[in-house]
Amino acid sequence: AQRVTQPEKLLSVFKGAPVELKCNYSYSGSPELFWYVQYSRQRLQLLLRHISRESIKGFTADLNKGETSFHLKKPFAQEEDSAMYYCALKFMEYGNKLVFGAGTILRVKS
Amino acid sequence: DTGVSQNPRHKITKRGQNVTFRCDPISEHNRLYWYRQTLGQGPEFLTYFQNEAQLEKSRLLSDRFSAERPKGSFSTLEIQRTEQGDSAMYLCASSLDLGWGYNEQFFGPGTRLTVL
Numbered sequence: 001a002q003r004v005t006q007p008e009k010l011l012s013v014f015k016g017a018p019v020e021l022k023c024n025y026s027y028s029g030s031p032e033l034f035w036y037v038q039y040s041r042q043r044l045q046l047l048l049r050h051i052s053r054e055s056i057k058g059f060t061a062d063l064n065k066g067e068t069s070f071h072l073k074k075p076f077a078q079e080e081d082s083a084m085y086y087c088a089l090k091f092m093e094y095g096n097k098l099v100f101g102a103g104t105i106l107r108v109k110s
Numbered sequence: 111d112t113g114v115s116q117n118p119r120h121k122i123t124k125r126g127q128n129v130t131f132r133c134d135p136i137s138e139h140n141r142l143y144w145y146r147q148t149l150g151q152g153p154e155f156l157t158y159f160q161n162e163a164q165l166e167k168s169r170l171l172s173d174r175f176s177a178e179r180p181k182g183s184f185s186t187l188e189i190q191r192t193e194q195g196d197s198a199m200y201l202c203a204s205s206l207d208l209g210w211g212y213n214e215q216f217f218g219p220g221t222r223l224t225v226l
Contacts, residue, residue: 004152043113044153044201044217086152096205097143097166098215100152 002027004089006101013077014109021072021104023061023087032090033070034098035061039083047072047085057081077108114218116202122224123192130188131221135204142185143215144177145201146170153201159185160207192225199223 003026013019025031035047048056050063050070061072070087087101115134123129135142140161145153156175157167161182171177174192179185189196199222203215 009150043219046214088152096141096207096213096215097155097158098145098153099155102150103152 002089002091002099004087004099004101006085006087006104008104009102010105010107012107012109015079016076019072019074019077019081019106019108021085021087021106023070023072023101025068025070025087025089027068027089029092031063031065031068031070032092033061033063034088034090035059035070035072036086036088036100037083038086044086077106079108079110082106082108114202114204114216116200116218116221118221119219120222120224122226124226125192125194127192128188128190129192129223130186131200131223133185133187133202133204133218135184135202136206136216139204139206139216140182141205141207141213141215142179143203143205144185144187145203147199147201147220148197156187189223192223194225197223197225 005024034049037047038044059074063070084103086103088098091097117132143158144156147153155168156171157177159179162179174190177187199220201220202218205213205215207213
């Protein structure tokens with residue numbers, strides 16, 4: 001079955017500390033993965049996609065097919081990074097529908 | 111056009127009543143998706159449209175649910191005979207499908223449904 005797992009419901013770090021939000025997936029095809037973010041009182045928005053291999057707001061994510069993981073990392077957390085983060089897997093066979101993980105709340109403390 | 115809009119933002123209804131939600135996608139976006147999000151979970155796919163054609167429906171979409179996109183622009187999602195288990199946030203997203211690559215889905219603010 002196709003599934004996205006985010007094992008942590010909450011990750012709390014101090015400002016300036018490194019951040020790693022974990023994401024594992026299960027998919028028989030060639031995966032395309034994304035990280036979406038939802039800041040307080042805002043709508044869900046795309047943060048980054050693995051295929052573009054870019055860094056957005058200091059965040060990066062590398063697709064590891066061997067470990068079926070797509071962890072989101074940032075070397076130095078900032079308070080404005082506090083938000084809900086969702087990992088998502090794209091299904092090309094179904095009109096590019098997205099399968100989301102349950103999400104991880106990131107709290108950056110000052 | 112400031113993005114995907116959804117109305118109403120909140121809906122409280124009694125069990126057994128029918129409700130209808132509306133989604134206005136970004137102009138010119140040809141794909142429109144509906145997702146449902148319950149507490150503590152990520153969004154779950156319900157259905158999607160390519161222009162006015164409904165091309166895929168999740169098994170989550172029981173026969174009490176119906177969605178339309180009559181002119182390939184706005185879409186409505188109707189739930190008949192609501193049940194308490196229907197209480198959730200209903201999200202709409204739209205994208206411009208160019209026939210290749212991934213085309214970002216832009217999400218609306220959602221409609222929060224509470225069934226009493």
